[in-house]
Amino acid sequence: MSDPRLLYLNESSRKFGGFERKDSKFTVVGLPMDITSSYRPGSRFAPAYIREATQYIEFFSLRSNVNVADIGFYDVGDVVMHPSSVEENLKRISEVISYYQSQGKITVSIGGEHTVTTGVIKGVIQYHRKNLCVLSFDAHLDLRDEYMGYKYDHACVMRRISEMGVKVVEVATRAVGKDEIEYASREGIPFITAKEVKLLGHREVARKVSKTLEECSSIYISYDMDGIDPSFAPGVATPEPEGIDPTTVLDIMSLIVDKRIVGYDVVEVSPPYDPSGITVVLGSKLILETTAAAAKATQQ
Numbered sequence: 001m002s003d004p005r006l007l008y009l010n011e012s013s014r015k016f017g018g019f020e021r022k023d024s025k026f027t028v029v030g031l032p033m034d035i036t037s038s039y040r041p042g043s044r045f046a047p048a049y050i051r052e053a054t055q056y057i058e059f060f061s062l063r064s065n066v067n068v069a070d071i072g073f074y075d076v077g078d079v080v081m082h083p084s085s086v087e088e089n090l091k092r093i094s095e096v097i098s099y100y101q102s103q104g105k106i107t108v109s110i111g112g113e114h115t116v117t118t119g120v121i122k123g124v125i126q127y128h129r130k131n132l133c134v135l136s137f138d139a140h141l142d143l144r145d146e147y148m149g150y151k152y153d154h155a156c157v158m159r160r161i162s163e164m165g166v167k168v169v170e171v172a173t174r175a176v177g178k179d180e181i182e183y184a185s186r187e188g189i190p191f192i193t194a195k196e197v198k199l200l201g202h203r204e205v206a207r208k209v210s211k212t213l214e215e216c217s218s219i220y221i222s223y224d225m226d227g228i229d230p231s232f233a234p235g236v237a238t239p240e241p242e243g244i245d246p247t248t249v250l251d252i253m254s255l256i257v258d259k260r261i262v263g264y265d266v267v268e269v270s271p272p273y274d275p276s277g278i279t280v281v282l283g284s285k286l287i288l289e290t291t292a293a294a295a296k297a298t299q300q
Contacts, residue, residue: 011077021072030078031112042272061292090119097123111267133216138224139240143180172227206255221264235274257293
């Protein structure tokens with residue numbers, strides 16, 4: 001397979017964390033697309049803002065007792081996006097992710113709208129086709145067949161992934177359409193609402209999710225930042241009240257991540273609506289803590 005850097009990648013001026021480790025197992029890819037954003041666009045700026053935030057935050061994880069600075073990241077830059085063709089962009093994303101997956105890397109993708117995850121999974125599935133599962137933290141189910149005439153839209157991403165034969169599990173749900181509930185029931189897509197997360201607590205939620213993921217050979221995690229309550233993450237494309245808090249998300253993640261992890265992403269951060277920068281920093285924190293947990297799990 002040819003190196004997609006020759007075709008689709010544009011090196012970023014800032015490296016994730018401010019340093020470069022080409023031998024790192026963790027490859028960072030920016031996916032600056034927000035073509036289908038229907039409410040508060042601007043997530044195309046998130047990769048640059050999140051990289052900037054990582055220049056100033058600590059890299060030692062107290063949760064995992066892992067110094068992520070010792071592990072490092074190989075930041076390959078941003079996928080160059082077509083200004084109007086979602087399908088072309090998903091093709092480019094898929095080819096880039098597929099290349100790094102073929103190198104045995106764990107891909108860390110920074111969106112961008114949630115639609116980019118469709119392209120990522122198309123790339124991942126080429127090397128982890130058997131029993132690949134996706135865990136999505138999201139206020140929305142994203143199971144619409146189409147939205148405003150588009151099949152490839154941020155409101156349809158989990159529907160398209162499910163249609164690939166990938167098992168999907170969703171956490172923090174609280175904004176859905178009746179058609180999505182019907183599809184989830186028909187296709188056996190489990191979801192845990194934000195209210196249920198609060199009632200059950202992170203350990204029971206992690207137990208339920210882990211039980212669902214038992215049959216999975218590979219696991220991918222997608223963090224749609226609107227899964228977190230807007231009091232903690234105000235700068236998102238489609239905010240929804242009554243979300244869960246960041247500590248709960250990280251507590252659940254810490255109990256689920258194991259050596260089966262093949263990639264993860266942070267999507268839907270919209271910096272123009274994040275004047276304090278708190279959402280950008282939180283996105284960086286999710287990446288760092290997930291990396292620490294994955295590194296610890298894969299070294300055991």
